[in-house]
Amino acid sequence: MKVIETVKEFDETLSANPLVFVDFYADWCGPCKMLAPVVEELAAETPDVTFVKVNVDDLPEVAEKFGIMSIPALFVFRNGEAAANSLGFQPKENLKAVLDSVR
Numbered sequence: 001m002k003v004i005e006t007v008k009e010f011d012e013t014l015s016a017n018p019l020v021f022v023d024f025y026a027d028w029c030g031p032c033k034m035l036a037p038v039v040e041e042l043a044a045e046t047p048d049v050t051f052v053k054v055n056v057d058d059l060p061e062v063a064e065k066f067g068i069m070s071i072p073a074l075f076v077f078r079n080g081e082a083a084a085n086s087l088g089f090q091p092k093e094n095l096k097a098v099l100d101s102v103r
Contacts (some may be wrong), residue, residue: 001014001043008064010054014080017050021099024054024063024073031089032072038075038092042099049099078102 001023004010014020024038025032043051056063056071066075066082074085076099083102086095 001040001051003055004059004062007059008058010052011022012044013050013052014077019049019102020078021046021049021051021076021088021098022054022075022080023052024056024066024071024075026055026071032062035072035074035089038090038095042092042095046096046099048051052098076102 004013004022021039021043023032023035025036039053043049054062056068063073066073070087072088074086074090074095075082084098086098087101090098
């Protein structure tokens with residue numbers, strides 16, 4: 001799963017893909033580390049959705065733009081707009097339901 005490294009790259013990813021699942025995380029975050037393989041598995045099962053990660057410490061302006069106050073924060077963007085989100089560790093079924101809610 002691609003880690004977004006710049007604000008420009010983030011914006012371009014949203015504009016170039018109809019559905020984007022974003023995992024906002026930090027390297028020091030324990031629940032984020034637990035969630036990573038769950039998101040990777042969901043990404044492998046959902047090839048029609050673009051999955052990316054955003055490190056909130058590296059891109060605080062992106063996290064601030066979407067009001068990220070705690071992590072992990074998972075957002076689904078549809079046509080460049082935030083359409084659904086989930087906070088904290090979630091099982092794969094819950095994340096799939098969030099994703100399915102915007103399809």
